Amino acid sequence: MPSSKNAKTSKVAWRRRKDQREPEILAAARVVLEENGIANTSVAMIAARAGVSEATVYKYFDNKQDLINRVLVAWATPFVEVLEREIKLVKGIGGQLTLVAIRYLRGMQQTPRVHRLYYQELKWENYFGSPLHQINRRFSNIVVSVIRKGIDSGELKPDIDPLVTRDILFGGLEHIGQRTIFAGRPLDVEREASKLVSQILGGIRRTAGPDGGGDSITRLNEIISSLQLLRNDILKNR
């Protein structure tokens, strides 16, 4: 053991590492929560995984719910930030909504346990105004802006309610995703996403035709563009 630092480590019972504790506990919490679900996870289990005492967890987090909420915020924030950047790279309402749908369903497919935390156990007591509420709003606002711009540009019917349209989209996505999360059914993300979006678009597009509105080639191009974005991203992250 040539390192004097490491030699020292073995002597002490614990070390002061104020700014490392919080992210470590957060990471441990996410792992344990994903493994067992909230109901079957005790704060003691999280503390053990993080290598600290239970009381230390309560030094950094107000209570179990606060800890859970901050796990969700830590997970959702980069997700939303990436999407906010990506959405600008796609043109056309169909492609943009498809991108949102794909990202959402992919997220559910890749981290189903985190989504379970959202749906099973989200407590609404002090939700509104909380950081978790804010990041969720940022996500939902991405869709609302797309719809609003579509109405302004004349591409979408002027009398539709952007919030209702957002509700329809997320509602459909949640139902599709929950079948996968809870029933464990396999999920063809791109197929389900484009199916859902095209059906919704059919109801709000201004120029309605026999196939649900719009030039089908144009629509296809938009969706292909969002799929390419996703593919490039997957290739990059290897």
Add this chain to the structure above:
Amino acid sequence: MPSSKNAKTSKVAWRRRKDQREPEILAAARVVLEENGIANTSVAMIAARAGVSEATVYKYFDNKQDLINRVLVAWATPFVEVLEREIKLVKGIGGQLTLVAIRYLRGMQQTPRVHRLYYQELKWENYFGSPLHQINRRFSNIVVSVIRKGIDSGELKPDIDPLVTRDILFGGLEHIGQRTIFAGRPLDVEREASKLVSQILGGIRRTAGPDGGGDSITRLNEIISSLQLLRNDILKNR
């Protein structure tokens, strides 16, 4: 006290009432759960409200979750049965879907606390195949059959997926309703319901026109018919 039965009652510490206990506990549970939410309701509180000991509750229900699920089933069953009968009295897809939407949102408006139980606290561990799952399926199947018949009759596009359409409808309804339940926003049921349904219909109707498809007079008549049904029902239940 002329009644010998009642005189006898005051002497004994408790009485054997095997078949009354379960519905009484169920009713007490619903009241207490609605008042406090699941997290703030103990089995002891429910037992006290029902006028029995805590152990008695566990004689009739496997555990707390079982009790909660059976409260939800007891609440949902008549709701679904009424809707199954009513849906036959309305003709036209628009009217039928509007009826479902109105009933759903009304339910959320009138018993928001029960809906909270659904969304906040539903445990998915042993959900699939459970009585609660089955009654939920019966409800969702009402919508699926309406869509299927619409496709068969040629009124709806042949290539739409009835399940996706159902997901869109319930998704929209849940989002609208949850704003009311949790944020406490007021809700214009008929307005929101018909708005949502007409927007969804626009995406799946075969004969698409500039206003979203279909004869607007026909659509209006359908919705009026479902509203009349609701009004009559309200008048009857006084």
Add this chain to the structure above:
DNA sequence: ACAACAAATGAGCCGTACTTATTTATTTTT
């Protein structure tokens, strides 16, 4: 070297889901 500080903890409180051994109302038997 030592005082002052604050990070971390161990031990324990409290509330609640669930169990058990026991009591007691009711039914059956004779």
Add this chain to the structure above:
DNA sequence: AAAAATAAATAAGTACGGCTCATTTGTTGT
């Protein structure tokens, strides 16, 4: 009609999880 059998109901208790507090102990400034 009394005693035996049965099962409804309970009181008392166990286990465990969220959370707290007094105390320990590593760290920092003088």
